[in-house]
Amino acid sequence: MLDFLEQVAEATMSLTALVKLLVFTTAVLQTEASHSAINEAKVTALCTVANQLSKTGEVAAYKYNQLKEAALASVQAAAVANQAAAATQDFNTSALYKAIALGAEKCLEDTLNDITTLTPLAIKAITNGAKTAGHIAELTELLRKATKMKSGGAGYCLGSATAATEADSVTDLSCPPEFIEAAHPAESLDKTIVTAGGYSNLDGEATFDSNTGKTSCGFLIGSSGNAANFWMAQTPPAQSVMAGFMTLKPHNSPNSEKATLTKLNTGAEAGKFSSPDSTPKKVFNAITDLTTHSVPGCGRTADEVLAQVAEGNSALEILTDVLASQPNYKAEGAAMAAAKAIRKTAAEGADSGIGEKIKDKIKQARTERLEGAQVTTKQLKDAQQPQGARRSLLLSHLNKRQQLAKLASQLTAEKSKHQSASKQLPNADACKSKTGDDCKDGCRWEGTGENKQCVVDKTYKPKQEEGAKDNKVTNTTGSNSFVINKTPLLIAFLLF
Structure with missing residues (x-):
């Protein structure tokens, strides 16, 4: 009987322990x-x-x-x-x-x-x-x-x-x-x-x-x-x-x-x-x-840049500094005053809106431009594509260089003529010593009888030297073409 009760008690304790374990495990x-x-x-x-x-x-x-x-x-x-x-x-x-x-x-x-x-x-x-x-x-x-x-x-x-x-x-x-397939610039x-x-x-x-x-x-x-x-x-x-x-x-x-x-x-x-x-x-x-980085610049369009630079200080400072290097503007403030006066004149005397006025005048200027193979003249306000604008700039540059070359050639020829004339014209003593048919080439007979004498011929034109003949200015290609000298043709294109 005692053994049975002990077995029951042991079983009960085991069951209790099992229940407690299950409860704990569930809780965990x-x-x-x-x-x-x-x-x-x-x-x-x-x-x-x-x-x-x-x-x-x-x-x-x-x-x-x-x-x-x-x-x-x-x-x-x-x-x-x-x-x-x-x-x-x-x-x-x-x-x-x-x-x-x-x-x-x-x-x-x-x-x-x-x-x-x-x-x-x-x-x-x-x-x-x-x-x-x-x-x-x-x-x-x-x-x-x-x-x-x-x-x-x-x-x-x-x-x-x-x-x-x-x-x-x-x-x-x-x-x-x-x-990321595509990205788009964002401010x-x-x-x-x-x-x-x-x-x-x-x-x-x-x-x-x-x-x-x-x-x-x-x-x-x-x-x-x-x-x-x-x-x-x-x-x-x-x-x-x-x-x-x-x-x-x-x-x-x-x-x-x-x-x-x-x-x-x-x-x-x-x-x-x-x-x-x-x-x-x-x-x-x-x-x-x-x-927050601010990108510098004078504008986002060419017009904005022209107006801002014209009214701002950068162009004025450049002009002032160059004028100050000249003898007439050495006095203090003279160069700046002259630069401001030039700008005001260009703006037609305006005190405000100077940049816009000068920008408009710049774009009214007429220039030669190259459009395909044709040379035309238009105002700068008529926009031109960058490719054409670059070629028009070169056209303008070559025209100006050839104009300068023509002037230089003319000056050289004129100088040569005067130098030749001064060399060929005899003086009064030289003419006075001449007799008979020798009174020529810058000398001439004047007077009659006892008063007849060989004097300087002031109307005499010396013969042109052969070198000067070959140095004539020539234009054979029309009003829009480049004027060039025969002799320095190759050199002109290489230098200009």
Whole structure:
């Protein structure tokens, strides 16, 4: 009987122990199954930031387009002003137009020099913006794929308090795609996301508590060296991920783990974080340096450049400096006063809107231009394609050089004639000593009888030397063709 009671008691104790074990095991399983997951809405907010960071190159492209436009406008303005200077007969006005052309070239120089300033800013912002966007998108995709691998009531990493994410791709979460097919220049990133004060939608907490038994993310669960767990410590230290935009704090106790977005929606002033101590802040500042960089230039069109240079100081300073080198403008302030007077005259005495008035006068100048094989004369306001404009500039240059060559040839011939005449004409004593038929070649008989004498013939024209005959100026090709000298033909084309 005693043995029977002892057996019953032993069985009862074993059953009690079994029940306790089952209760404990169930509690443990339930506890692990109710660990927190990461809030999909918060990750999506972070992905919108990543999407903007991936567009940093578009801002750089916009800046370089500005440089290209400013440079092209300066080149076109200089070409127009140079043609006007060559076509204008008034000496002072021509000098002003030439100074404006040189001022436009200075605009081009400033624009091109800015490449050395913009390039390091662009490289820094593009490299770090794209790299950071990649960090965010890659871990987001890992969380999404880990969630998609769940089966039945198993846990998930990304979703809401009651359901796993339904995103089929990382782009469904607003992250940038793995490969960006096309990019378009943009003046700035989305100012509602990347604001002057920070990243507007990054405001902290990113996890939620759930007791549904379906949320359970291995990236957040700690353990005591359990090889089946991601973290092999019960409470591993907080881990910065996604380039510092998110912090994971795993824990072995349910709902004690945290995934936190770094709070970055405030703290920046005028687009910059002071003393940036993290990657997100450094990236933010680098992007601000790029977006706020002002591309230099005197305008985005040739007309804008002409007007700005004409009214500004660059052309005036060039003209003043050149005048100051001349004897008539050595007095203090004389060169500047003369330059201003020349400009005011060109602007028809106007005190305001000087740049626009001079620009309009420049474009009214008529110049020869090459259109195909035809030479025409038109006003500069009649726009010409760059290819034609370049050829018209060369045409104008050659015409001017040939005009100079013609004048030089005429002066040389005239000088030679006078030198020959002075050599061939005899003086009075030479004529007086001549007798009979020798009184010729610059001498002539004058008077009769006893008063007849051989004197200098002031109407005598010496015979032209053979060399001078071959040096005549010739034009055989019409009014629009180049006037050249026979003798220096080859040299003229080589030099001019």
